[in-house]
Amino acid sequence: MKLRKENILIVDDDLHILEMLQRHLSSWNFHTYRAITVKEAVSILRDSRIDLLITDLKMPKIDGYELIKFVSEHYPGVPRLIITGYPSVQGSLKAIKSGAVGYLTKPFTKEELKTSVEKSLLSNNEALTKKDRRQIPSKSNAGDFKDLVGKSNALGRIFQIIERVKDNKATILITGESGTGKELIARSIHYSGKYKQQAFVPVNCGGIPESLLEAELFGYVKGAFTGADGARDGFFQAADGGTLFLDEIANSSLAVQTRLLRALQEKEVTKVGSRKSEKIDLRIIAATNGNLKEMVQKGSFREDLYYRLTVVDIELPPLRERKIDIPRLVEKFLFKYGVEYKDRLIGISPEALEIMKRYNWPGNIRELENIVQRAVIMCDGRVETENLPDALKYTIDFPDEDFLPLREQETRYLRKVLAHYGNNKTKAAEILGITRKTLREKLKQ
Numbered sequence: 001m002k003l004r005k006e007n008i009l010i011v012d013d014d015l016h017i018l019e020m021l022q023r024h025l026s027s028w029n030f031h032t033y034r035a036i037t038v039k040e041a042v043s044i045l046r047d048s049r050i051d052l053l054i055t056d057l058k059m060p061k062i063d064g065y066e067l068i069k070f071v072s073e074h075y076p077g078v079p080r081l082i083i084t085g086y087p088s089v090q091g092s093l094k095a096i097k098s099g100a101v102g103y104l105t106k107p108f109t110k111e112e113l114k115t116s117v118e119k120s121l122l123s124n125n126e127a128l129t130k131k132d133r134r135q136i137p138s139k140s141n142a143g144d145f146k147d148l149v150g151k152s153n154a155l156g157r158i159f160q161i162i163e164r165v166k167d168n169k170a171t172i173l174i175t176g177e178s179g180t181g182k183e184l185i186a187r188s189i190h191y192s193g194k195y196k197q198q199a200f201v202p203v204n205c206g207g208i209p210e211s212l213l214e215a216e217l218f219g220y221v222k223g224a225f226t227g228a229d230g231a232r233d234g235f236f237q238a239a240d241g242g243t244l245f246l247d248e249i250a251n252s253s254l255a256v257q258t259r260l261l262r263a264l265q266e267k268e269v270t271k272v273g274s275r276k277s278e279k280i281d282l283r284i285i286a287a288t289n290g291n292l293k294e295m296v297q298k299g300s301f302r303e304d305l306y307y308r309l310t311v312v313d314i315e316l317p318p319l320r321e322r323k324i325d326i327p328r329l330v331e332k333f334l335f336k337y338g339v340e341y342k343d344r345l346i347g348i349s350p351e352a353l354e355i356m357k358r359y360n361w362p363g364n365i366r367e368l369e370n371i372v373q374r375a376v377i378m379c380d381g382r383v384e385t386e387n388l389p390d391a392l393k394y395t396i397d398f399p400d401e402d403f404l405p406l407r408e409q410e411t412r413y414l415r416k417v418l419a420h421y422g423n424n425k426t427k428a429a430e431i432l433g434i435t436r437k438t439l440r441e442k443l444k445q
């Protein structure tokens with residue numbers, strides 16, 4: 001028999017019920033996903049295309065009502081069918097209010113289940129307005145990189161690159177502003193590829209004193225320098241077979257660059273103080289928020305190393321150039337911190353989300369994550385405008401037809417520039433060509 005195209009997600013903390021439901025649904029050729037907690041259910045919703053949600057109401061921590069509410073807010077195209085062992089008028093009212101389309105009480109017959117499922121699926125087709133339909137999330141990401149959220153074209157291209165490089169050992173350079181997700185991309189490449197069982201070793205080239213970097217990278221032998229009272233492996237040996245992530249590569253000294261180049265060319269490393277080299281076989285992913293090309297021109301970065309590193313080049317655009325990714329990122333962090341701090345799912349008001357969509361995010365995704373985290377802690381069940389810092393609110397754009405007195409226009413412009421630079425007055429004053437003091441005075445007026 002042909003498999004039906006609908007995917008059904010079933011959520012229940014009772015494994016027997018889950019198995020019974022799955023047995024029945026499979027016998028009608030539906031494809032099923034199972035989750036025993038709401039947390040699991042939400043991540044399945046994020047990563048798969050679901051056509052119907054069937055959920056129990058009473059579950060520990062986050063209950064079915066909250067899940068129903070969350071799904072009707074974020075996945076309005078997915079109909080919601082409730083199964084409960086405790087029927088009550090109040091309960092069913094509450095369920096319908098939170099957005100359920102169907103309600104089935106235990107115990108039920110196989111036939112009753114079938115009727116409810118078919119009816120719920122139908123309700124989806126009939127009742128959905130065109131607008132809702134557009135919001136039905138398709139499969140969230142092009143690839144299967146669970147932590148990476150976003151549907152911008154820029155990210156789509158990056159997913160394609162990851163797909164191509166994850167199983168080979170070509171050297172990769174990831175560039176992008178601070179907080180754009182360079183490390184996350186590096187990890188996704190490693191953990192989605194066939195070397196994922198091997199080590200992923202991150203090294204912050206900017207965090208190790210220059211005098212120690214060489215010993216840290218390549219290891220040392222006993223007596224190599226004062227204090228070296230035994231031999232030690234370096235990061236290269238630790239990452240052998242896997243991935244070495246050289247973060248902030250722009251901060252490595254010319255001497256270290258020379259050693260790195262040799263290691264890359266010859267695929268072998270020599271411990272400090274030793275004359276014997278060791279073969280190594282690993283993938284290097286380097287990352288920087290600096291401009292290596294410019295550094296090459298200025299002579300502070302070796303050109304030959306630059307070319308060695310950029311066999312594959314991944315450029316992560318800043319968040320302000322892929323604002324379409326903002327809602328999904330907000331949703332991801334709302335879920336993460338809602339569960340972490342409040343043991344429940346936290347929503348966001350349309351106004352607050354609108355403000356977040358307009359802001360320019362100089363600190364990129366890391367800044368967005370911090371702001372959502374803080375808002376979740378401060379809010380009362382739902383993130384509202386007042387839970388967001390002022391710097392965000394000032395970014396609101398005003399339509400062009402809004403003619404304003406010069407002074408007011410000036411104030412708004414000042415605030416916009418300020419917000420763009422994360423409220424950094426020094427930077428804003430510099431861009432505006434005025435002193436910090438003048439800026440402060442103008443704002444005070």
Ligand SMILES: Nc1ncnc2c1ncn2[C@@H]1O[C@H](COP(=O)(O)OP(=O)(O)OP(=O)(O)O)[C@@H](O)[C@H]1O
Pocket residue numbers: 147148149150176177178179180181182183184185289329332365366369
């Ligand atoms: N596409 C994404 N989807 C979900 N989370 C993301 C995404 N990109 C980045 N993040 C999250 O944003 C935060 C910052 O990412 P990451 O540390 O990888 O940035 P970075 O470019 O290495 O920053 P820095 O230059 O400051 O070191 C992390 O918590 C990461 O999980």
Ligand SMILES: [Mg+2]
Pocket residue numbers: 182183247
């Ligand atoms: Mg980083």
